[in-house]
Amino acid sequence: ELKVEQNPLFLSMQEGKNYTIYCNYSTTSDRLYWYRQDPGKSLESLFVLLSNGAVKQEGRLMASLDTKARLSTLHITAAVHDLSATYFCAVDAGGTSYGKLTFGQGTILTVHP
Amino acid sequence: EPEVTQTPSHQVTQMGQEVILRCVPISNHLYFYWYRQILGQKVEFLVSFYNNEISEKSEIFDDQFSVERPDGSNFTLKIRSTKLEDSAMYFCASIIPGQINTEAFFGQGTRLTVV
16 A cells, blocks of 8 residues: 655744755655645645656745655745645556555645744 | 636535535546545545546445546536535546646545535
């Protein structure tokens, strides 16, 4: 059974600082997603990472995937208050379970002035 | 940009009542999914649907739940007799298989409140 673990689960940051959220998963996969969720809202797709070594950047967020280590990271550069949200990684089980996503627990990010 | 559409956005129902949540997946997608997110928790897989039948379901998806694609465009989730613990956000998703850069698209969700 595919397990996905994120850490930290809670992250309190000062504006302007950098930090990284980690997503570990237990079985082979070649498709990993990062989502942002604001309270009471839907899932906003941030990144889809499709291969080993994939790196994608959008604004202050950068995501990477290491399929050999079964690890993805979401790096936040010079955080701003608008980045406060919950961030989820999700891993596609692949194979006969193609498209079925297993989500991490989520990281609640709070950015303080 | 194509999108997955869910209705209603919020539904309040009494315990024991039947509810039907509706989703219109992206038109050329072939795999469809329902997920659930209890308030403050992670998103959990409920069921996947392909070629007009369930391809996989989780332990959560018991006999109270059913899915169907009645008319080739809508994809519905029915809960026969709702319980308080069914209160959650329900997300529909769809994907087209076989393409390297494909990704799953999620709808905006239906917040179900059982009272």
